[in-house]
Amino acid sequence: MGMNPALRGRIIRIGMAIALLIGLNAAPARSEIVGTAQAVDGQTIRVNDLVLPLYGIESVAVDTVCRDDSSEWRCGTEIRDAFSSWLQGDTVRCEAPRGSGSGMMCHRGDTNVSAWLVEQGWARSRPQKLFAAEQRNAMATNRGLWRLGFAPAADWRIEAILEESECDVCAARRRSALRNRETGSDQ
Numbered sequence: 001m002g003m004n005p006a007l008r009g010r011i012i013r014i015g016m017a018i019a020l021l022i023g024l025n026a027a028p029a030r031s032e033i034v035g036t037a038q039a040v041d042g043q044t045i046r047v048n049d050l051v052l053p054l055y056g057i058e059s060v061a062v063d064t065v066c067r068d069d070s071s072e073w074r075c076g077t078e079i080r081d082a083f084s085s086w087l088q089g090d091t092v093r094c095e096a097p098r099g100s101g102s103g104m105m106c107h108r109g110d111t112n113v114s115a116w117l118v119e120q121g122w123a124r125s126r127p128q129k130l131f132a133a134e135q136r137n138a139m140a141t142n143r144g145l146w147r148l149g150f151a152p153a154a155d156w157r158i159e160a161i162l163e164e165s166e167c168d169v170c171a172a173r174r175r176s177a178l179r180n181r182e183t184g185s186d187q
Helices: 005-026 075-087 113-119 132-140 154-162 169-183
Strands: 032-041 044-047 050-053 091-095 105-108
Touching: 032 050, 032 075, 044 091, 105 113, 113 132
Parallel strands: none
Antiparallel strands: 032 044, 032 091, 044 050, 091 105
């Protein structure tokens, strides 16, 4: 039996992040990477043939299928396509944030790429507080992954419920909708 594609994707991304960090530590003079960007998925870009995980966000794998209240949709592909369309092969500037565990902070012009993905609803902020305003806005407007009725992976739901900073009206409404769907209640 083959490995779960989502798990395989995570393992590959972790390996790429480790390789990137080893490479950055081995060559400190190369702290900034500038080049043409292409979207790999909702949390990874390719710049000058380097595959770079983006700092501060988490998204779904390209092969992920999501459910909302009315249908299933190929959310991973939709995210990659929207991200590709936004990047349009433009130049980005990336650097490893000081003291960060992994990932690159990238900018397209003056726009932080990670913040844009979170604000469009294509990724979530990791850690929660980094792009909290952008995430709240995406959730409140049902953008991207936060479409009406979207049920994130189990660990997303548990974290949102346990984090007091995320217990706003939007999160409470979403938890209520999820409970109603599970119990079959309309209220």
